[in-house]
Amino acid sequence: MKEAIVVKHLKKSFGSKVVHRDVTFTVYDREIFVIMGPSGTGKSVLLKQIAGLIKPDDGYIEVYGMDILSLDEEKVIEFRETLTYVFQSGALFDSYPVWYNVAFYLIEKKGISEREAKKEASYYLSLLGLSGTEDLYPSELSGGMRKRVAVARALCMNPKCILFDEPTSGLDPVMTAIFDNLILKLRKELGKTCVVVSHDVNSAFRIADRIAILWNGTIVEVGTPEEIRNSSNPVVKQFINGEPEGPITEMMERENEQINA
Template identity: 45%
Template sequence: MIKLDNVSMAFRGRPVLDNISLDIAEGEIMVIIGPSGSGKSTILRLMIGLLKPLAGKIWIDGQEISGASEEELNIIRRNMGMVFQYSALFDSMTVGENVAFGLRQHTALSEEEIARTVRRRLRMVGLNGQESVMPSELSGGMKKRVSLARAIAINPQIVLYDEPTAGLDPIMSTTIDRLICSTRRVLNVTSVVVTHHMSSAFNIADRIAMIYDGRIIEIGTVSEIKKSSNPIVQQFIHGWAKPGEFAKRRSRRSES
């Protein structure tokens, strides 16, 4: 469903991504982890066409997009939804209007059909009957759920999540994790999730890709990532301050 082939990116001459290659299967939940500033969110923006790579190619559902025009990208984006880190709701619009925004922009549905879709999507994310509420009245977790309802309103094939649990308490983070999984199950969407919360990554991922210093240094299932012999991966997933901690612990286990 998504393929990156030797993609490189830089900002103001500073390299951010260095020959990234990644294949994401239809219906898969791919989680991308890595330190802050490692290029995780840049990958999402490249996938949705908000950025163009300096080198390499990107395919979305078999269509190469790195050289696509804005008009062509808009057509491709109709099959994609994105949940932004800070929700990115329109403050002047109600919850219902936010969820309906893409439907009004990209479909010919009647207002009655739009209202029906909005109700259905809000019910999916546990916000039934909240159409008339303003974003300023919502908690952080509720805003994330509205953002997800908006992203899936147009029945996308792909949903991209940029730090969906950032700033949320553990209980609400678990709720968002469950919504990501249920959205995949109900709509059969392909999901790409950028996060630095390892508990969320382990809860939802089919596979995890770790990016470090602009390169993908490890890709695998949750079990494979947990057992990785790469000390940088182990340092990151355990939050160890020193890279050498992994070697010390492995040595202790072998001695015992």
């Protein structure tokens, strides 16, 4: 299996707050890899480091053979076109119509004419069930539609790999299922590698080839949905069963005691 993303011994702190102590994992080409874990364990920070938006303190990140922590100018462009990050909020420009949001990279960075870029944007919007929204503004769309526009924008760059930060947060169960199908379709029909940060256990089990559980600065387990469901690791068990008592809450209580001491 071809490696898409290799993360080795990643370390990241913000001041005295240690977020990642030692994070190591591999994502394979065309895999749907879901990263889960309790709130505040550093899932978004991990994605942002892979996307080159935050610099790790130490460790190694490779994306399709590129060592992303030491890219020269030429490779930076190749990296940007290999991997895209879809922000949790969608991060759309409110003052531009939908089509321009989607075509932004093509027009601003690739110098493609607005006419051609709009055609391309319309194609990706139709792929995501958003035909007819081209001339609307982001404020006129629902949350789920805005998230899909953000995916269309990512697809316009034709990356090999897309990073999704909580794509289904704030969506109802039906819209969540639609989004899950969309991610499955991106892999099946367009051959994309998808790395998804999610809180939603049902959604993760539905889409993932493998799931990684991040906790206490490290990946405590990686496995297929079946392996994660049957894990004997107390952290994994507490997390996927949503139990109020166990190692996750014990550590939270210890941290609260230290803060209040």
